[in-house]
Amino acid sequence: MKIYDDKHIKNVAFVGAHKSGKTTLAETMLFEAGLVSRRGSVENKNTISDYHAIEHERETSVFATPLHTEWRNYKINIIDTPGLDDYIGEIASTMHVIDSIVMVINAQYGVEVGTEIIWDYIDRFSHPTLFVINQIDHPSADFDESYKSIVELVGKNVVKIQYPLVVDGAQCIVDVLKMKMYKFGPQGGKPEKLEIPKDQIEHATALQNELIEKAAENDENLMELYFDKGTLNEDEMREGIKKGMLNNELFPVFCISALNDMGTGRLMGFIDNVAPSAADLKPEQSVEGITVECDINAPTALFVFKTVYEPNLGQISFFKVKSGEIKQNDKLENSRNNEIEILNQLYIMDGKNRELVEKLSAGDIGATLKLKFTETNDTLRTKGSGITIKPIIYPEARITKAVKAIDKNDDEKLNEALRKIHSQDPTVAVKYSSELKQLILSCQGELHLATIDWILQNTYGIKAVFEQPRIAYRETIQRSATTSYKHKKQSGGSGQFGEVHIKIEPWFEGMPEPEGFNVRGKEEIDLEWGGKLIFYNCIVGGVIDARYLPSVLKGILEVMEEGPLTGSYARDVRVMLFDGKMHAVDSNDISFKIAGAHAFKEAFLNAKPKLLEPINELSVKVPEELMGNVMTDLQSRRSIILGMDSEGKYQTIRAKTPLAEMYKYSTTLRSITQGRGSFSTKFSNFELVPTNVQEELVKK
Numbered sequence: 001m002k003i004y005d006d007k008h009i010k011n012v013a014f015v016g017a018h019k020s021g022k023t024t025l026a027e028t029m030l031f032e033a034g035l036v037s038r039r040g041s042v043e044n045k046n047t048i049s050d051y052h053a054i055e056h057e058r059e060t061s062v063f064a065t066p067l068h069t070e071w072r073n074y075k076i077n078i079i080d081t082p083g084l085d086d087y088i089g090e091i092a093s094t095m096h097v098i099d100s101i102v103m104v105i106n107a108q109y110g111v112e113v114g115t116e117i118i119w120d121y122i123d124r125f126s127h128p129t130l131f132v133i134n135q136i137d138h139p140s141a142d143f144d145e146s147y148k149s150i151v152e153l154v155g156k157n158v159v160k161i162q163y164p165l166v167v168d169g170a171q172c173i174v175d176v177l178k179m180k181m182y183k184f185g186p187q188g189g190k191p192e193k194l195e196i197p198k199d200q201i202e203h204a205t206a207l208q209n210e211l212i213e214k215a216a217e218n219d220e221n222l223m224e225l226y227f228d229k230g231t232l233n234e235d236e237m238r239e240g241i242k243k244g245m246l247n248n249e250l251f252p253v254f255c256i257s258a259l260n261d262m263g264t265g266r267l268m269g270f271i272d273n274v275a276p277s278a279a280d281l282k283p284e285q286s287v288e289g290i291t292v293e294c295d296i297n298a299p300t301a302l303f304v305f306k307t308v309y310e311p312n313l314g315q316i317s318f319f320k321v322k323s324g325e326i327k328q329n330d331k332l333e334n335s336r337n338n339e340i341e342i343l344n345q346l347y348i349m350d351g352k353n354r355e356l357v358e359k360l361s362a363g364d365i366g367a368t369l370k371l372k373f374t375e376t377n378d379t380l381r382t383k384g385s386g387i388t389i390k391p392i393i394y395p396e397a398r399i400t401k402a403v404k405a406i407d408k409n410d411d412e413k414l415n416e417a418l419r420k421i422h423s424q425d426p427t428v429a430v431k432y433s434s435e436l437k438q439l440i441l442s443c444q445g446e447l448h449l450a451t452i453d454w455i456l457q458n459t460y461g462i463k464a465v466f467e468q469p470r471i472a473y474r475e476t477i478q479r480s481a482t483t484s485y486k487h488k489k490q491s492g493g494s495g496q497f498g499e500v501h502i503k504i505e506p507w508f509e510g511m512p513e514p515e516g517f518n519v520r521g522k523e524e525i526d527l528e529w530g531g532k533l534i535f536y537n538c539i540v541g542g543v544i545d546a547r548y549l550p551s552v553l554k555g556i557l558e559v560m561e562e563g564p565l566t567g568s569y570a571r572d573v574r575v576m577l578f579d580g581k582m583h584a585v586d587s588n589d590i591s592f593k594i595a596g597a598h599a600f601k602e603a604f605l606n607a608k609p610k611l612l613e614p615i616n617e618l619s620v621k622v623p624e625e626l627m628g629n630v631m632t633d634l635q636s637r638r639s640i641i642l643g644m645d646s647e648g649k650y651q652t653i654r655a656k657t658p659l660a661e662m663y664k665y666s667t668t669l670r671s672i673t674q675g676r677g678s679f680s681t682k683f684s685n686f687e688l689v690p691t692n693v694q695e696e697l698v699k700k
């Protein structure tokens with residue numbers, strides 16, 4: 001394997017709608033470069049990229065797969081990503097390590113729902129992006145419509161570099177950057193390079209002028225040159241296009257047939273010569289504010305963006321060399337735990353194939369095996385450099401389920417398997433809720449869940465069920481109540497005696513101190529489950545010894561942990577202990593704890609107790625014309641609409657919705673918007689449950 005320096009490495013992500021042809025394009029690029037001798041296909045389940053059993057079964061990419069190809073002195077690292085929204089976590093990590101994006105569009109459909117959703121997500125990273133209209137060979141391909149839909153999607157500075165043409169039954173591509181026409185044989189591969197036919201000259205020249213103008217706009221010198229000469233040469237155009245891509249002001253469009261290997265060589269050539277490399281991008285800042293130079297002479301910093309467990313290899317950590325270089329057997333420090341890792345072997349991975357390399361330079365992507373202390377999102381660095389690369393921020397989970405093994409004996413195995421799945425895919429979150437007494441799993445959607453289920457069954461041999469999780473209600477009170485309780489057990493041996501008189505009130509932030517009491521002490525307790533308990537010592541004349549007060553409080557807290565109404569946690573109450581009695585011999589801690597608990601429980605039930613339910617904040621993005629359907633559905637879920645923001649032809653609805661009403665929202669939204677809606681959600685606060693809902697719950 002040749003060693004490439006930082007200027008000769010290009011990292012690109014293939015993104016785009018499901019089935020647009022990303023995996024096929026990656027395969028063709030490896031084949032065209034002579035790195036594989038036989039071209040696999042998605043149908044034959046033998047592509048380099050889709051090598052997992054689940055990808056074969058579903059005939060679609062589920063994981064982002066790093067691959068590489070080499071084209072004319074450049075190494076192109078490709079990360080082939082899945083096109084379905086549920087696997088957006090794979091795109092999140094990919095965005096952290098690539099320099100530019102190849103957005104693949106299916107010429108049959110142009111921009112699809114999936115394209116829109118992915119574009120909406122990746123747009124925030126502002127990576128240089130080029131578009132590839134694929135499948136131009138297909139009988140129902142429509143290049144012009146596809147191009148139009150890209151212009152509509154991006155809304156600015158889209159430029160055609162190529163367009164397809166059929167001449168005498170042969171597939172051709174006219175390239176206006178080179179002002180040449182490529183003519184392909186039926187097998188694709190290397191084309192004949194021809195002059196543009198006479199009847200196309202006018203059209204091609206007009207497109208070239210447009211390209212020149214847009215290329216010149218990105219640089220003052222080029223602009224001057226353009227005014228002087230009235231044109232730009234090929235190199236000048238390239239420079240302008242590159243600057244435009246770097247500024248996110250220019251989006252070139254190519255056309256190919258990945259399946260028939262037409263136009264892929266030219267596309268690789270463009271990536272080599274024009275697409276920015278890591279060294280061209282603005283250097284990133286570390287968490288500490290240190291500039292991370294993409295330079296082999298800088299201190300070494302590797303960023304681990306992906307961790308995979310392969311049955312025969314164990315743990316594989318994928319990393320990008322953000323700065324410096326890494327050689328076999330180098331020792332690096334993990335920035336999270338300061339442990340030293342030795343990188344015994346360095347690999348370049350292409351799907352499941354791997355090649356040992358001696359070293360990798362800044363800007364390159366590689367993998368290593370069996371790290372001991374390192375997880376996804378960790379930085380491995382030259383000791384003392386103090387650099388921590390900013391972590392990947394994963395999208396918030398969108399659905400939550402309670403999960404359990406069908407066979408109770410598998411419970412521990414299930415825990416362990418889910419922990420491993422999480423470490424490979426951080427968008428899968430798992431935690432045991434001692435409150436709900438359920439193992440809670442969150443992920444991106446129903447399809448994502450089906451994938452997790454598949455992995456549990458096929459990789460770990462565990463059959464699991466997924467259910468709607470219980471809802472974590474809270475209890476509180478709405479008015480004050482006063483009670484007393486006497487605990488007395490004075491028959492035989494040592495007796496028990498404790499009597500307390502309390503008043504309880506609803507507590508809220510900023511409320512004035514209680515009136516009419518002789519307050520001698522106040523304890524403010526932040527409850528583990530949220531909310532507060534404020535406990536006032538208002539005992540006069542020493543009727544209860546101060547040493548018994550902690551026991552009274554303990555009794556109250558025990559009741560709050562299992563609320564009197566439904567057994568949910570209670571919160572936001574204040575208690576004034578203002579009177580009581582003790583006995584010189586029989587009083588002790590346990591007696592006062594029991595008295596405190598009983599008095600509190602009784603007072604609570606008399607104080608108009610109320611259930612609170614968790615409310616989620618919800619943000620739903622949909623095309624304008626589908627707003628009505630989405631609003632109607634939200635209203636049927638007891639939502640409060642907070643507002644709407646419009647963004648192009650999309651509306652984002654912000655609402656607050658009870659968690660209890662959110663079950664299967666992703667499925668419903670998909671069906672009422674034909675997949676064109678997307679949403680995010682997170683916990684907001686607790687609010688009172690409507691009376692009719694409360695009655696149902698108390699009955700249960």
Ligand SMILES: Nc1nc2c(ncn2[C@@H]2O[C@H](COP(=O)(O)OP(=O)(O)O)[C@@H](O)[C@H]2O)c(=O)[nH]1
Nearest residue numbers: 018019020021022023024042135138257258259
């Ligand atoms: N006709 C035609 N079909 C293609 C082309 N590229 C991909 N396909 C087919 O489109 C389907 C989806 O391809 P795949 O590479 O898995 O798409 P991905 O989901 O974007 O990775 C497969 O059946 C491919 O054979 C192309 O250039 N022309």
Ligand SMILES: [Mg+2]
Nearest residue numbers: 022023060061
């Ligand atoms: Mg794919």
